[in-house]
Amino acid sequence: MFSISKLFASSDDPNSLGAYFRKKRLQQFEQLFFNQFDVNQRVKILDVGGTDYFWKGSSLLDHPKVEITLLNLHLEESSHPAIKSTTGDATNLQEYQENEFDLIFSNSVIEHLFTWENQQKMAAEIERVGKKHFVQTPNRYFPIEAHYALPYAQYWPKKLLFHTLTKTPLSRFRKWSSKEASDYIAEIRLLDEKELQRLFPSSEILKEKVAGLTKSITAHNLL
Template identity: 60%
Template structure:
């Protein structure tokens, strides 16, 4: 039972399926990064909705001239002075001039913006503020919904999902707090491959696959 719990637990659990995908994603991202950026020249990275935890094993931290800014809706303290934490809204970043960052990075954030309109605003700001970008999101059509680990829950009424989350243990073998469940149901709008292409026209699409199916989608212009 503990194996199943670990496998479908959130990606913060290093034994989870999500963590395995995240680690491979980070490796693939870094391969692209080092093909585009010098190891000696300064590189400014803006991570939208990121944490220092995500980067703790990254080879980028070995580079003396890489500066990573973490932008979140509230100030998120970090233990590593290599990071700069700032408060901001990814859908509107007037504090940053055009092309002020060498790279915009975002991992599983753009689906948490409530509406398609907000997702369009975030994408437009990414393209305005960054010279390069690498943006990841779960694939709407992957059979197991990424946040609840409940098969096909993205296709049924939200009231049904709320019931399953709060009254049963089908989501990661635990019941959700009702307020937490409702918040997730309100804010999550999963994206399709075609929608990601619309948000980031001209970008390359990197697909993460599992058993021949696309689990998540990354749009980038790193070649």
Template identity: 45%
Template sequence: MLKENADNTSHNSVSHKMRYHRFELFMDLIKEIDGPIRILDIGGTEAYWKMMGLNSDRIKITLLNLTSEKTSTSNILSVRGDATNLSSYKDKSFDIVFSNSVIEHLFTEMNQRKMAAEAMRVGRRYFIQTPNFYFPLEPHFLFPFFQFLPKSIRVSLINRFALGHFKRIERIDDARKLVDEIRLLTIKEMKRLFPGSKIWEEKLYGLTKSIIAHNFS
């Protein structure tokens, strides 16, 4: 499961501007919550929250990734965990479960269902973003219509060339694993994973670039 690449995104890039606009939406939504706020960020980084300029003592953030890291911010804790199995947390342990561009990195539809179910279980509210399958430019490899190509061609391309955020992957098995890891979602699938959620479509040039499912009022 890959982490958000917020650390390496230019502040002037389209991706950063869209990410910041998304964060503004999130901050507007959490205004309805009184008192301290506990957030579980699945797949998040301390750099992301710093880049977004979060500065609130009432917000405590737990970053959950496959490996934990040291943090330099007193209200941010990094822990090791599995997005598909949050059994170490009781129901409604967090005020919000937050996640950017993670649920598409879980290999299978079953794992995506598990993450969605766990997010809804441990969080009173959730805010889950993922790239849209139907956006023409595949967001990881930055290759037009990459997701529509046969698997064998996708594997061959990343085995031969550096694409998007990835260097050329020399071992064919590693290339195949990366292709298998990324399963982009549609709006219909997000609605099915998060029943009863509100869906916000993040637009670029009139097209839906990413999808956010949340259950804020």
């Protein structure tokens, strides 16, 4: 049965709009990936902030020489032999050498770093440890804020946003806990196209369009 609440659920829900856009984004990434890499040779990928769930169904996992490492602040579960998990800080990848990975992948993570300074650090580390990269983030100017599914929530006063999240079911048809709402409001700093280009000056910027508007932006050098 069709459910509006499912449609606007988190992208971890396979029936949500977020999951639909993630699937399309993965397909676009795979097209660029296979134009760039020979999968008959070993290809090391670091997924910054990634999950095992994101890669389920990906054609990359059909190639035994593709290795994906998930890097998060906490240890993510992994159920596929090509995917391993580790902990680390996206702004300080000191455990990795220059160009240690063939590709750095990151989906909807860089906007969760609190400050522009931290976003600069993450971008610099991605370019240091990866030969190639594909870094996606929601567009600041898209009318529906991606994390709350509320119109122009990125411009709301923080007190109003907190009240709306915790006292009403307007955001994704549920009431958020006080901690979850506080954490999100504190950590999210959305980027626009110009800022993403500043972070990755030699990269191409892909624009994900919805109804003619740019929903998300991706910096990549898979050229």
